Each structure stands twice: as structure tokens, then as C-alpha cells.
Amino acid sequence: MTMLKIGQVARATGFTVETIRYYESIGLIPEAERSSSGYRVFSAEIVRRLRFVRRAQNVGFSLDETRRLLELQGHPDASATEVRELASLKLAEIEEKLSDLERVRDALLAASCSCDGSGLVRECSILDALDGSGEISG
Secondary structure, eight states: OOOEEHHHHHHHHSOOHHHHHHHHHTTSSOOOEEOTTSOEEEOHHHHHHHHHHHHHHHTTOOHHHHHHHHHHHTOTTSOSHHHHHHHHHHHHHHHHHHHHHHHHHHHHHHHHHTOOSOSOGGGOHHHHHHHTSSOOOO
16 A cells, blocks of 8 residues: 655645644544654545545535544445535525625625715715715625
8 A cells, every 4th residue: 555645645635734734633634654764654545535625625614514524424324314414504504605795795886886986085985884974784
């Protein structure tokens, strides 16, 4: 079995060496084996696991949620109900954030439309809105 040094794992996964050490310290990945010279060495399975972590992060899962997904993945014959529930909860959270961002965008757009940038700063409706004397909310 080919073993990889931590720098090789970092390059293969896009994580920094420090992040890999951190994930090891919190148990997200198993503790590395050590080479005869004391270097951390990892199997290809750790690269796969870290790529899973990266993809889970990319779609919004926290480290704790990702840990749970990895635990569930370790039981391939178990029901996928909890996986589906975690994904559904994350999707609802993302939908709520999108809704909040749309409200913020609309409020900022409205404030921006009322200021053409040609007046004085003391007359700027954007600054007035942010200061609380105008209309902007998110």
C-alpha cells in the first residue's frame, strides 16, 4: 500500500498541512501512521476522506455535520434516512440564507437607486439609510 507524506496529501486535497493536522487532532480523520523516520504518513483512503470533507464543506456542511456524514458512510448497510434528514436540514438552511440575502440585496438596491453619487456625502441616502435615518433593512 502506498503511503503519502502530509505535504503530498495537502497537495492532493487542497487542504493546508495545518488543516490536515487539525482534522487529525479533532478526530475527523484517523491519527496518521508514522514512518520509520517519524514523518506522518497517510493512506489513499485518507485522501478520499479529505476530498469528501472538502465537498461537504463546499455544499455548506459544518465539520460536525461532516463528521456525522462520515460516520454514517462507515455503515453502508444502515438506512439512509439520517443522511437524507441532514441534507434536507442543510437545504432548508441554505434556502433561508438565500431569502435573507435577497432581502438585503433589495434593500441595498433601493438605497443605491436613490443616490446617483453626484451630491455631497452629507446628502447621501445610502449613508442616511445605514445610519438609521433613511429606509434600509435586511
